[in-house]
Amino acid sequence: MKRALIIGASGGIGSATLEALRSRGVDATGLSRSADGLDVTDEDSVSEALGELEGTFDLIFVATGALRIDGSEPEKSLDAVSVKGLADQYLVNAIGPLLVLKHSRRLLPRNQPAVFAALSARVGSIGDNRMGGWYSYRASKAGVNQLIHGASIELGRKYRQLCCVCLHPGTVETRFTEGYQDRHATVPADVAAGRLLDVIEGLGPEDTGRFLDYSGAEIPW
Template structure:
């Protein structure tokens, strides 16, 4: 039986991932702020929770993140930027997953295939940015993609069969994103989870360090 660890398991996508994996017969360990006090923005919390786990996870999925943090929503123009909002975006969407990667590599097996994935977003792509706006969120996700790339290079030296990737889940209808969907077509959290797991199942170690959308198509950095 495979073992999976889902960080941010109380969120829409995280909960759907956990449910889909359990349905497939995977043993799932879940951590979240609401259920376990797991605070991805606090390295001490990340270290304590992950340090209490035993190695042997075939999949570690960091499904934490947020588009609106407190009263700060996505900016429509540079004039709306504030240091506080930018720092909050980096803390949640980049630094948090980076600390998860830092403290979870020991949990991945070295002698068999293993996967580490973090939720990114297509709007974090520099090469695909033609609209501007949402600067803090975009920048934090772009930084996350670089963290994943660096992590993949380092993991490749010690875990040659490991895959470390950033994934774009598509436009997903969750409580956190519903107000920003507008007329964009969206998918349910359940469908998004199934797509992401399908993408992970189709990747090989040669894909490690990449950024992929919900269909498995590479997204430009």
């Protein structure tokens, strides 16, 4: 890997991934809302930010996401479900990454190996859902899995060496997971970034469309 683009580079996982890539000698570019005004929920913003970039990238990694939006916590019951909560989660966690893929295609090489990866979460697995609850967050992560999987099929027809994947990073010690870290074993952001990059570096076009965890293991849809 020689050149990489990180979307959401100011977040916990994004910034750690950017730093890890650079420590590995990769020419890594980061874009974020706080530093560059990139709003993945606004197609004009995505188009403008990505339109300023030139050349191709071996890796485009979307490390954006939200668990709580405008104070809305993950729902514990149907009574807590709201239209706004569902729509906000889907917009950030599912539509945002797909907009990045839509407008970053020209930055992906046609005839060389490349990876497009988007952060997902194990709770987005329908087959692995035995707890219920967390309706909007679960649905948004199931949504990004479907959207990236579908795009991998379409893009595979022209980008024969491209691999599009959704990745579960585990529970990472960031502001994103504050208040929820006691439920699962956690890892620092730099450890999570290193594990994800190890998975990414082992991917090939035969892996496109998969949903994997930080060890490279398959997660059920």
